[in-house]
Each structure stands twice: as C-alpha cells, then as structure tokens.
Amino acid sequence: MRAHTAVIPAAGMGTRFLPATKAVPKELLPIIDTPALQLILDEAAGAGIDHVVIVTSHAKPAIEAYFTPAPNVVAKLRSTGRGHLADAIERVGRDLRISFAYQDDPKGLGHAVNCARQLVGDEPFAVMLPDELMGSSDLLAQLVDVCDTTGGSAVGLMQVPPAEVSAYGVVHPAGEVDAEGVVRIQTMVEKPAAADAPSDLIIIGRYVLTPDVFDRLDQVRPGAGGEIQLTDALRMQAADSPFHGVLRPIQRHDTGNPLGWLTAVVDLALDDERFGEAFREWLRSRI
Ligand code: G1P
Numbered sequence: 001m002r003a004h005t006a007v008i009p010a011a012g013m014g015t016r017f018l019p020a021t022k023a024v025p026k027e028l029l030p031i032i033d034t035p036a037l038q039l040i041l042d043e044a045a046g047a048g049i050d051h052v053v054i055v056t057s058h059a060k061p062a063i064e065a066y067f068t069p070a071p072n073v074v075a076k077l078r079s080t081g082r083g084h085l086a087d088a089i090e091r092v093g094r095d096l097r098i099s100f101a102y103q104d105d106p107k108g109l110g111h112a113v114n115c116a117r118q119l120v121g122d123e124p125f126a127v128m129l130p131d132e133l134m135g136s137s138d139l140l141a142q143l144v145d146v147c148d149t150t151g152g153s154a155v156g157l158m159q160v161p162p163a164e165v166s167a168y169g170v171v172h173p174a175g176e177v178d179a180e181g182v183v184r185i186q187t188m189v190e191k192p193a194a195a196d197a198p199s200d201l202i203i204i205g206r207y208v209l210t211p212d213v214f215d216r217l218d219q220v221r222p223g224a225g226g227e228i229q230l231t232d233a234l235r236m237q238a239a240d241s242p243f244h245g246v247l248r249p250i251q252r253h254d255t256g257n258p259l260g261w262l263t264a265v266v267d268l269a270l271d272d273e274r275f276g277e278a279f280r281e282w283l284r285s286r287i
Pocket of ligand 1: 109129132167168169170190202203204205229230231
C-alpha cells in the first residue's frame with residue numbers, strides 16, 4: 001500500500017526565532033508571502049499525499065486558525081478584483097484533509113510521531129519536518145515509491161562535511177548508492193560524535209515509514225539529548241527489515257534558524273516571477 005498520509009511535527013516552541021515566535025508559530029513564518037507550512041503542504045500534495053496530520057500544541061492556536069475558512073476575507077478579495085488571492089486562500093486545507101494531534105510535552109521527535117498513531121492507522125506514512133524545504137515534491141515522491149516497492153521504510157539523505165554530522169541522524173550504508181540514488185541502510189545513529197559517525201550521510205527531514213515503527217517507538221527510551229528519538233526506532237526497523245535511503249540532488253533549505261530562513265527567502269525571491277528580476281538587480285547593487 002502506498003503512503004497517502006503525512007505527519008508534520010509542529011509542536012516545538014521555536015526558541016531560535018524568539019521574539020517572533022512568542023506570538024507566531026515558526027511554521028507560519030512567511031517565506032516571502034507564504035507560510036513555510038503551506039510550502040510543506042504543497043510538497044506533500046505533489047507527492048500524492050491526501051491526508052496530513054499536524055502534531056501541534058495547545059499553546060499554538062494560530063496553526064489551527066490558519067485552516068479555518070475565511071469567507072469574509074474571500075468575499076472582500078473577490079469584490080475588489082483580487083480573485084487570484086481569493087482562490088489561494090480558499091485552497092488552504094481544501095486539497096488535503098487536515099487532522100490535528102497534540103504534543104503538549106516536548107519529549108522529542110519520536111514522541112511527536114507517536115502522538116499521530118491513531119490518526120495514521122496501520123499503513124505506511126510520511127514524516128515531513130517543516131523546518132526543511134526541499135524545493136520540489138521529487139524526493140518525497142521517490143521515498144513513497146521506494147517504501148512501496150521494498151516494503152520497508154525509506155529516508156531522505158544528504159552528504160555533509162564530516163564536521164557537521166554530529167547535529168543529525170547519520171546512516172551506515174550497506175553498499176553503494178545506485179543510479180536512482182537509492183542505497184540500502186544497515187544501521188543509523190542519532191547525533192554521534194564526529195569521530196564515531198558511521199558515514200557523512202545524514203538523514204534529512206523526509207521519511208516514509210512502515211507502521212511497525214509505532215510499536216518500536218513504544219520501546220524507545222530517552223536517547224540523544226534525553227529525548228525519544230525517531231532514529232532509535234528506525235535503527236530497530238533496519239535491524240530486521242529492508243531499510244533504504246535516497247540521495248538525490250535537491251535544493252534544500254533549513255528554515256529552522258534565522259540564517260537558513262534568510263537564504264531560503266532570498267533563493268525563492270530570486271526565482272519569483274513577480275519580482276525576481278527587480279530583486280536580483282537590487283541585490284547586485286547592494287553587494
Ligand atoms: C532531527 C532528527 C535527525 C535528522 C534531523 C534533520 O533532528 O532527529 O535525525 O537528521 O532532524 O534535520 P533535530 O533537527 O530535530 O535535532
């Protein structure tokens with residue numbers, strides 16, 4: 001069965017974006033004029049996902065407010081000739097079924113994913129970390145395919161300089177990456193010391209997982225940083241089932257920190273058909 005549900009963990013406090021995140025959830029910070037979360041939803045829809053479970057916290061009511069229909073705003077836009085914008089606002093949450101689960105206690109990524117268990121059910125599902133923009137739906141679509149054809153979980157991979165691996169989950173590949181970018185994974189470890197890292201291939205924020213991961217998560221004890229780590233449950237899967245990584249060229253941005261957010265905005269603005277050219281000209285003169 002192909003994954004058609006995606007879980008988006010979005011309960012974090014966004015401390016790296018304070019004071020903005022005191023009132024606005026980090027997932028709603030704009031990339032130009034579109035909330036980062038909307039770009040993640042568009043990516044999901046492009047990979048064939050039709051149901052999204054957002055794991056949020058009761059301290060972030062604005063996330064749910066984003067999905068509340070706004071007929072007055074839409075009517076106002078239509079009556080003033082801004083139908084294009086009205087269409088965009090009506091589209092929010094319409095192409096995808098959106099469900100909410102709550103993680104009011106930040107116990108880690110593995111714990112967040114486990115909070116979505118009832119809403120996912122007994123079928124493969126995607127996990128999308130909303131701090132990371134991937135530029136297109138291609139990686140997620142390929143992960144859905146790999147999970148479907150192998151019957152095992154699959155994760156997105158990226159090669160980084162060895163000095164950077166200790167901030168991530170790091171995989172131990174079982175062989176060479178094939179022509180499609182797929183590689184079998186033997187095991188993996190969360191945030192290893194650089195000297196202990198099994199490779200320079202890190203897990204990036206896109207996963208397609210078989211549902212047995214929930215039983216494994218129930219067994220995971222606090223790991224790196226004292227948190228329930230998703231990587232620890234995935235290592236259990238890899239020990240007795242096929243487990244693959246996908247390494248492909250992508251335009252990834254980590255919008256979870258101010259510099260990464262800024263580069264994402266600049267990168268997307270340069271390609272924006274509305275004002276990319278004007279922005280490029282200004283940027284040239286500025287630097
Ligand atoms: C999480 C995962 C880690 C992964 C990373 C990708 O870490 O635990 O395995 O490599 O996302 O961004 P976090 O960024 O939450 O520390």
